[in-house]
Amino acid sequence: MSTTDTEFAAVATSPRGKGQGINSVPVRFGLIALGLGTVCGIGQALIWHGDSNRPTPLLVVVSIFTLIVLAQAAVTYFAAWKLTQNIKALRDGTEAIAAGDFDAPINVECACEVGVLADSFHKLVSRLNANLRRINMLAHSDALTGLPNRAVMTHMLESLVATGMPGTAIFIDLQGFKKINDAFGYRVGDQLLQDVGRRIAKVGFDREIEQFDWGVSSFGEFERRAPQDITLARFAADQFVALLPGVVDADHCERHAKAVLQALSLLFDVGGAEIRLTAHIGLARVPLDTRDPAEILRFAELAMAAAKQERKPWRFFNAALSDVAVDRSRLESELQQAIERGEVQLHYQPQLDSRSLQIVGFEALARWSHPTRGTISPAVFIPLAEQSGLMPALGAHVLRSAVRQCAQWQRQGRRQRVAINISATQFDDPHFVRDALSVIAECGADPALIEFEITESMAMSDLPESHQNLIFLREAGVQIAIDDFGTGFSNLALLARLPFTTLKIDRSLIEGIGWSPKGEVLVKTIIAMAEGLGHSIVAEGVETPDQRAWLDDKGCHVHQGFLFARPMPAEEIDEWEQRRDLDGMIGHLRSLAAASLSERKPRASLALISSAG
Known part of the structure; x- marks a missing residue:
């Protein structure tokens, strides 16, 4: 029991003599009536008894006036008692509310001022109930979906473990939601999340949102008890977590996982846009995997990440994943140290005009040579930086290093463009444009020789701030390239308005040249579209002479790929050219x-x- 609850109990159970004995209103009013009646009665009795015309026996006079006085006192006591009963009803209602019973009836039938007070009290309680429901909704529910929030899920897991009850946590991660958000806008994205929450609840778990166990009292306080039913919570932006109390059987858990995936596979119609979602699911069980409430969620998330990596729809946690998590945590710490020490180096891959084989630019690519692990692939440490919050530091390091190298080449007479990949985290930073232009000016590089590569999904974002950032960069002279074009959701009307300078055809489309007629049609369309819009076009991932010849024939002459050169340190470029x-x-x-x-x-x-x- 909390300190507040203890104080309330002490006040509620210790009246300290209030309303009792002489402190009772009926008793006080009865005594007052008795005293006043006695004084008045004695005076009247003396007058009657002294009347010389009709003397009345003293005993008779005293008896009559005693009865009158007692009757007055009794009537006064009863009237005061009746009034205080209504006041007690109000008091009982107040104490019930303080104890959390907001539905306790208040029976006051009186047309007097107390009745008016009771009516006002009813209005106060109604308003209080409405406000508390609103507060509870804000405190314990997700504002967008109406589902229980992360705090509720954490409490339910703690209650599950504290009561020794077995159970399973199901971690649900939507795939490709960010691309959908960027392509269709945040309004469609928000509506989609609302529909996803309702559908997982209804189809995946056969419940309405209100039927889940929230674990809270009507007063909005968490209850200390075992979970009584399934809980489904929105855990993060595009992640949901379900708790199945009492369920650890693998077949039972898999049935729920299949039901959730089936719910998401059905077509969503949001604002006229037809969207189909997929998800990866991780499952962790109590007590099979752990008895620590915090570890349950972490293990379920690790299982989800493993399912994603293994391209499986769902996966149960096991001890081997924990070892992977420990190694990942260690690698994350080592990456942070490498960024701080400047150990993440840049390699530069040439972009050439395939007709003259002249270099037209370079793309700066991050490389990490670990002192004990050897060379770590960007496919490993880039996602690690994004997921661990290190991307701003890594992105700033790459940006400054690449701009500094461009300025150095410029001073040496090599005026060639340097392309720098910009992460979504960097681009979303409200100070990105200011900081980036400051770095360019500080290093003394020509902005026209700096090219920022942003992904197609970032370019298609409908945020006015994103478009304004592109405009500011272009006005400053910085080149803008849309990277990995052809793999996202492109709004062609929006594309025509974007102030970019270059389209980079994704390597997955280049790989299809020679064996995928449909892929070749897409590449030809992108080339024609870029030419029509007056933009440059770069083919990345060119690895064979046949790909080069085909691209040349279709009018794309700037190539980047292993056919010409692999990424290399800046100091090796002169030797490579010779x-x-x-x-x-x-x-x-x-x-x-x-x-x-x-x-x-x-x-x-x-x-x-x-x-x-």
């Missing part, structure tokens, strides 16, 4: 020699024919 020039010269001489030889062979044959004749 080697490339030498290889090009040798190749050119070989082609001349081959052409000369081919021209001589027919003449020799003709000479032999002539001599034979």
